[in-house]
Amino acid sequence: MMKEATKEKQWVLCPWCGAKTRLQIFQETELKAFPLFCPKCRHESIIDVKNFIIKTKQPDAKTQC
Numbered sequence: 821m822m823k824e825a826t827k828e829k830q831w832v833l834c835p836w837c838g839a840k841t842r843l844q845i846f847q848e849t850e851l852k853a854f855p856l857f858c859p860k861c862r863h864e865s866i867i868d869v870k871n872f873i874i875k876t877k878q879p880d881a882k883t884q885c
Contacts, residue, residue: 834858835865835876845869853877 832843839860845851851869858865866877 830872832856832867832869832874834861834863835867835874836863837861845872847872 827846829844829846831840832845833839834841834856837858837860839858841856841858843856849869851867854867854869856865856867857863868875868877
């Protein structure tokens with residue numbers, strides 16, 4: 821049980837403002853088309869994660885009301 825607690829993990833940073841989000845990932849974490857919300861700048865980004873490499877995707881254009 822202690823080995824899992826000592827695994828390397830990283831905070832996911834907001835691609836817009838660089839602030840820490842509320843998400844942590846391990847090396848083996850894989851996310852595809854994950855909606856990442858930043859509590860600081862209140863921006864939502866779509867990300868892919870694999871082996872600590874985070875790639876951002878541009879969300880589809882939203883219609884204005």
